[in-house]
Amino acid sequence: MPKQKDKRPTIRDVARQAGVSYGTVSRVLNSHPEVAADTRVRVQRVMEKMGYQSNLGARMLTTNRSNLIEIIVMDVHFGIVLPRMAQYIDAAGYSTLYAECTLETFAHTLNTAAARLVDGILLYAPKLQMPDDELLSSCHGIPIVRRDYVLDSKLTWVGFNQEHATRLVVQHLIDLGHQQIAEITGSLNFINPRLRHDAWFNLMKTQGLEPGPSYTGDYSTFARAMKTGYMGVCEFLKRGESFTAIMTVNDYAAMGALSALHEHGLRVPDDVSIVSFDDDAIASYLIPPLTTVYFDFDIQNKLASQFLLEQIDDPDYKHHQHVLIPDLVIRQSAQPPR
Amino acid sequence: MPKQKDKRPTIRDVARQAGVSYGTVSRVLNSHPEVAADTRVRVQRVMEKMGYQSNLGARMLTTNRSNLIEIIVMDVHFGIVLPRMAQYIDAAGYSTLYAECTLETFAHTLNTAAARLVDGILLYAPKLQMPDDELLSSCHGIPIVRRDYVLDSKLTWVGFNQEHATRLVVQHLIDLGHQQIAEITGSLNFINPRLRHDAWFNLMKTQGLEPGPSYTGDYSTFARAMKTGYMGVCEFLKRGESFTAIMTVNDYAAMGALSALHEHGLRVPDDVSIVSFDDDAIASYLIPPLTTVYFDFDIQNKLASQFLLEQIDDPDYKHHQHVLIPDLVIRQSAQPPR
DNA sequence: ATAATTTCCGTGACCGGTTACGAAAAACTG
DNA sequence: CAGTTTTTCGTAACCGGTCACGGAAATTAT
Numbered sequence: 001m002p003k004q005k006d007k008r009p010t011i012r013d014v015a016r017q018a019g020v021s022y023g024t025v026s027r028v029l030n031s032h033p034e035v036a037a038d039t040r041v042r043v044q045r046v047m048e049k050m051g052y053q054s055n056l057g058a059r060m061l062t063t064n065r066s067n068l069i070e071i072i073v074m075d076v077h078f079g080i081v082l083p084r085m086a087q088y089i090d091a092a093g094y095s096t097l098y099a100e101c102t103l104e105t106f107a108h109t110l111n112t113a114a115a116r117l118v119d120g121i122l123l124y125a126p127k128l129q130m131p132d133d134e135l136l137s138s139c140h141g142i143p144i145v146r147r148d149y150v151l152d153s154k155l156t157w158v159g160f161n162q163e164h165a166t167r168l169v170v171q172h173l174i175d176l177g178h179q180q181i182a183e184i185t186g187s188l189n190f191i192n193p194r195l196r197h198d199a200w201f202n203l204m205k206t207q208g209l210e211p212g213p214s215y216t217g218d219y220s221t222f223a224r225a226m227k228t229g230y231m232g233v234c235e236f237l238k239r240g241e242s243f244t245a246i247m248t249v250n251d252y253a254a255m256g257a258l259s260a261l262h263e264h265g266l267r268v269p270d271d272v273s274i275v276s277f278d279d280d281a282i283a284s285y286l287i288p289p290l291t292t293v294y295f296d297f298d299i300q301n302k303l304a305s306q307f308l309l310e311q312i313d314d315p316d317y318k319h320h321q322h323v324l325i326p327d328l329v330i331r332q333s334a335q336p337p338r
Numbered sequence: 339m340p341k342q343k344d345k346r347p348t349i350r351d352v353a354r355q356a357g358v359s360y361g362t363v364s365r366v367l368n369s370h371p372e373v374a375a376d377t378r379v380r381v382q383r384v385m386e387k388m389g390y391q392s393n394l395g396a397r398m399l400t401t402n403r404s405n406l407i408e409i410i411v412m413d414v415h416f417g418i419v420l421p422r423m424a425q426y427i428d429a430a431g432y433s434t435l436y437a438e439c440t441l442e443t444f445a446h447t448l449n450t451a452a453a454r455l456v457d458g459i460l461l462y463a464p465k466l467q468m469p470d471d472e473l474l475s476s477c478h479g480i481p482i483v484r485r486d487y488v489l490d491s492k493l494t495w496v497g498f499n500q501e502h503a504t505r506l507v508v509q510h511l512i513d514l515g516h517q518q519i520a521e522i523t524g525s526l527n528f529i530n531p532r533l534r535h536d537a538w539f540n541l542m543k544t545q546g547l548e549p550g551p552s553y554t555g556d557y558s559t560f561a562r563a564m565k566t567g568y569m570g571v572c573e574f575l576k577r578g579e580s581f582t583a584i585m586t587v588n589d590y591a592a593m594g595a596l597s598a599l600h601e602h603g604l605r606v607p608d609d610v611s612i613v614s615f616d617d618d619a620i621a622s623y624l625i626p627p628l629t630t631v632y633f634d635f636d637i638q639n640k641l642a643s644q645f646l647l648e649q650i651d652d653p654d655y656k657h658h659q660h661v662l663i664p665d666l667v668i669r670q671s672a673q674p675p676r
Numbered sequence: 677a678t679a680a681t682t683t684c685c686g687t688g689a690c691c692g693g694t695t696a697c698g699a700a701a702a703a704c705t706g
Numbered sequence: 707c708a709g710t711t712t713t714t715c716g717t718a719a720c721c722g723g724t725c726a727c728g729g730a731a732a733t734t735a736t
Contacts, residue, residue: 010693011692024716026693034714035713051449056693057455058395058692061393061399062692082417082436095437098424116394116433117393226619226620282560282593349722350722364725372683393723395722396691397723399723400722
C-alpha cells in the first residue's frame with residue numbers, strides 16, 4: 001500500500017475554476033490555436049495558481065508517447081556517459097531513463113522500454129554487433145541511435161574513427177623512432193579494441209615492423225581498466241617481452257601501466273613511452289602527463305541526442321552514420337626511445 | 339509526428355485469444371488468487387505468445403504509481419553515483435529516472451517528478467540544507483531518501499560520519515609526527531567539506547596545534563577536483579606556507595595535488611604527506627599509492643535504495659537516519675615528516 | 677435432491693487526459 | 707439586417723488498464 005501521494009488537480013478542476021470546459025483546458029495545454037487569447041491567459045493563470053501539472057499516465061495513454069528517452073548501456077559501467085547525454089535530453093524537454101543490461105537481458109530491457117512507451121533510445125553498447133533488422137525488430141519501432149562506431153550498421157550512429165585514432169598513435173610512436181610497440185587493449189569482442197588491434201597490427205606490418213606483444217583485458221569500468229593496464233605490463237615483463245612503447249586502451253589503463261612500470265623501476269617516458277586514448281581529465285594530471293588521443297565525447301553525445309530527437313519528430317527520417325575524427329594531444333609520456 | 343510505434347496487444351486482445359474476459363487477464367497480471375490454476379496458465383501462455391506487455395500509461399492512470407524511481411543529483415556531476423544505485427532499483431523491479439538539477443531548478447524537477455507519478459526519489463544533494471518541512475512539501479508526498487550525511491534532518495538519509503573520517507585522517511598524520519597539516523577541500527557551503535573543515539580545525543586546536551593553510555575549490559566533477567588539488571598546492575607554495583602534510587577532499591584532488599607537488603620538485607611522501615577521502619579505485623594506482631579514508635559507497639547506495647523501497651511499500655514508515663563509519667586505508671602517501 | 681457455500685469470472689464504471697464533431701457566438705458580407 | 711463565414715468552445719467517446727460488484731458454476735452440506 002503506497003503512501004498517499006498528493007491528489008493533484010486535473011484538467012476538470014482547472015476548467016471548473018476557470019469557468020470553461022475541460023476541452024478548452026486541454027487545448028490550452030497543447031497550445032492549440034483555436035482558443036481566444038483572453039481565455040487562454042485566464043486558464044493559464046488558474047493552472048499556475050493551482051499548481052497544475054498534467055498527469056503523464058493519462059497523457060501517455062492517449063498520445064502513446066511518454067516524453068521519456070532511455071539510455072541503455074550494455075556491457076560496460078562508465079557512469080560518465082550518462083550525465084552528459086542527460087543534459088541534452090533535458091534541454092529538449094524529455095526526461096531520462098537509465099538502464100544497464102547485457103546481451104541476455106537486452107531483449108527484456110527493450111520490452112519494458114516499449115511498455116513504458118519510451119519515445120527514443122540512446123544505445124551505448126560497445127560490444128554489440130547485431131544485424132540491423134534484428135536490432136530494429138527488437139526495438140518495437142522505437143527510434144534508436146547508437147553512440148558507437150558501428151561500421152556495419154545502416155542505422156543511425158555517432159562514433160569516432162578508430163582506425164584513424166590508431167594511426168595517430170602508431171605513427172606518432174614510429175615517428176619518434178619506436179619500433180617495438182606493445183598494445184594493452186580490451187577484449188577483442190568489443191568493437192573498438194578489435195578495430196584498433198587490427199589497425200595497429202596492419203600499420204606495423206605495412207611499415208615493415210613486427211607488432212609488439214599484445215595484452216587484452218577487461219576495461220568495462222575504470223577500476224578494471226586500471227587493473228588491465230597494470231596486469232598487462234606485469235605480464236609483458238614476466239614474459240620478458242621487449243618493447244619501447246605501449247599503446248593502452250584508455251587513460252585509466254595507462255594509469256595502471258604507469259603504476260606497474262614504476263613498481264618495476266622503469267621510467268616513463270625514459271624507458272618506456274605510453275600513448276593512450278580518450279584524453280580523460282586525468283590525462284594531464286598523471287606523471288608524466290599523458291600523450292593521448294582526444295575524443296570529443298561532448299560532440300558525440302550532443303550529436304547522438306540530436307539525431308535521436310530529429311528521428312523522433314520526423315516520421316521519414318533518413319538514417320545517418322556520423323564519423324568523428326579524433327586528434328592527438330601530445331604531452332610528455334611519449335618520447336624518442338633511448 | 340512521431341514515427342509509428344508498434345501497436346501492442348492489449349489486455350482485451352489477450353482475453354479474446356484466451357477465451358476469457360479482460361477482467362480475468364487483469365487478475366492474472368496482478369496475480370490475484372481468485373483465478374483457476376488452468377485458466378491462469380492458459381492466459382499466461384497467450385500473453386507469452388502474443389508478447390504482451392502491460393501498457394504503463396494505462397496502469398499509471400489507474401494505480402497512481404509508475405514503477406519509476408528518480409535519482410536526483412544536485413550541484414555535482416559524478417556519474418558514478420548512478421549506476422550503482424540503478425542496480426538495486428532494477429533488482430526491485432523499478433526503472434530509474436535520472437535528473438540533475440540546481441537549487442533553482444529543484445522545485446521544477448520535483449514537479450515533473452510528481453507529474454510522472456514517480457514512486458520514490460533518491461536525492462544526492464551534498465550542498466542542500468533545506469528544512470524538513472520545506473523539502474517534504476516540495477515533494478508532493480513522494481517518498482524521498484537522501485544519500486547524504488544530513489545531521490539536521492529527521493527524514494531518511496544514509497551517510498558517512500564525516501567527523502570520524504576527519505579524525506582518522508588528522509590523527510593518523512599527527513601520530514606520524516606531523517604538526518603542520520594543510521587542507522584542500524571543497525566549497526564550504528557543501529555539507530561534507532564544511533563538516534570536515536570544522537572537525538580538522540577543532541582537532542588541531544584541541545591538540546594544541548595551529549591549523550595549517552586551507553584552500554577551498556570546486557570539486558563537483560573529477561576534473562574540477564583535480565584542478566582544485568593542483569591549484570591548492572600551487573597557492574600554498576606561492577604564499578610560502580609551510581606544511582608537511584595535506585588532507586585533500588577526495589582522491590582526485592589528491593591526484594591534482596600530487597601533480598603540482600611533483601612539478602615543484604617536492605616528493606610524496608618524502609617532503610609532503612597526503613591523505614585523502616573516498617578510496618576511489620584510482621587511489622591504489624597513484625604514485626605513491628594513496629592513504630585514504632574508505633567509504634563503502636556500495637553499502638550506502640544499497641541502504642539508500644532499500645530504505646526508499648521500504649518507504650514506498652509501507653504507508654507508516656518510520657524514518658531512519660543511518661550513519662556509516664568509514665575506515666582508514668593506509669598505503670604509502672603518508673609517512674613521518676623528515 | 678435441494679440448499680448453502682465457495683470459487684471463479686464477466687461487467688461496468690472510472691482514472692485524466694486527447695481529439696473529432698458540431699453548436700453557439702462573433703465577425704464579416706452584401 | 708438577414709445570411710454566411712469564422713472563431714471559439716462544450717460534449718462524447720476513447721486510450722488500456724484496475725477494481726468492486728454480483729452472478730454462474732462448482733463444491734459441499736443437509
